[in-house]
Amino acid sequence: EADIYQTPRYLVIGTGKKITLECSQTMGHDKMYWYQQDPGMELHLIHYSYGVNSTEKGDLSSESTVSRIRTEHFPLTLESARPSHTSQYLCASSEATRGGYTFGSGTRLTVV
Amino acid sequence: AQKITQTQPGMFVQEKEAVTLDCTYDTSDQSYGLFWYKQPSSGEMIFLIYQGSYDEQNATEGRYSLNFQKARKSANLVISASQLGDSAMYFCAMRELQSGAGSYQLTFGKGTKLSVIP
Numbered sequence: 001e002a003d004i005y006q007t008p009r010y011l012v013i014g015t016g017k018k019i020t021l022e023c024s025q026t027m028g029h030d031k032m033y034w035y036q037q038d039p040g041m042e043l044h045l046i047h048y049s050y051g052v053n054s055t056e057k058g059d060l061s062s063e064s065t066v067s068r069i070r071t072e073h074f075p076l077t078l079e080s081a082r083p084s085h086t087s088q089y090l091c092a093s094s095e096a097t098r099g100g101y102t103f104g105s106g107t108r109l110t111v112v
Numbered sequence: 113a114q115k116i117t118q119t120q121p122g123m124f125v126q127e128k129e130a131v132t133l134d135c136t137y138d139t140s141d142q143s144y145g146l147f148w149y150k151q152p153s154s155g156e157m158i159f160l161i162y163q164g165s166y167d168e169q170n171a172t173e174g175r176y177s178l179n180f181q182k183a184r185k186s187a188n189l190v191i192s193a194s195q196l197g198d199s200a201m202y203f204c205a206m207r208e209l210q211s212g213a214g215s216y217q218l219t220f221g222k223g224t225k226l227s228v229i230p
Binding site for chain 2: 031033040041042043045048050088090092094100101102103104105106108
C-alpha cells in the first residue's frame with residue numbers, strides 16, 4: 001500500500017485551464033519534492049519544501065506554484081496550462097536522515 | 113558539471129544473465145549517499161539499493177548489488193539473474209550530506225534503459 005499518493009494519475013486538459021496536482025503522504029515526512037520528467041528522460045527538481053509554510057524553487061524553472069499548509073499535503077498548481085507543460089510530474093518525500101526518497105506514482109499531464 | 117553520469121543510454125541483457133549498469137559521480141563532500149531507482153514503463157520510481165560513502169562493504173539487496181569504488185567515484189549497479197520484469201529505466205542518484213540546506217536533495221543521472229531479452 002502506497003504511503004505517498006498522487007492524483008490524478010492521468011490528466012488531459014485544454015490550454016489555458018487552471019489545474020492542481022495533488023500529493024499527500026502519510027509518513028510524517030517534513031521534506032517533500034516535485035520533479036518534472038519528460039518520457040525516457042532525467043528527473044528535474046522544480047519545487048521542494050522542508051516543512052510547513054516552507055517552499056523553494058528547484059533547479060529547473062517552472063511556471064507552476066506550490067503550497068505547504070499541512071505537513072502531509074504538497075499540491076502543485078498551474079494557473080494557465082500550456083502544451084509545453086505536457087510531462088510527468090513526480091512527487092516525493094524524505095526523512096531528515098540519510099534515507100532516500102519515497103515517490104508517488106506520478107501524474108502524466110497532457111495539455112492540448 | 114554533471115554530478116551524476118550514466119554513460120549507457122540503453123543496455124540489452126539475456127534473461128538469466130547478469131548485467132552491470134554504470135554510474136559515476138562528482139562531489140567534494142566526504143559524506144554522501146548513493147541510490148539506485150527503477151522506473152518501469154508505468155512511471156513510478158522504485159527504490160532498489162543504497163550505499164553510504166562511509167559504508168565499508170558493498171550494499172546488496174536480493175539480486176541487486178552495488179559495486180562501490182570510492183576512489184574512482186563509481187557506484188555501478190549489478191543485477192544478477194536478469195528477469196523479463198527487470199526491463200525498465202534505471203536511475204542513479206546522489207545525496208550530498210554535508211551541503212547545508214541542499215543536503216536533503218537527490219541529484220539524478222539521465223538514466224539507462226535496460227531491456228531483458230527472452
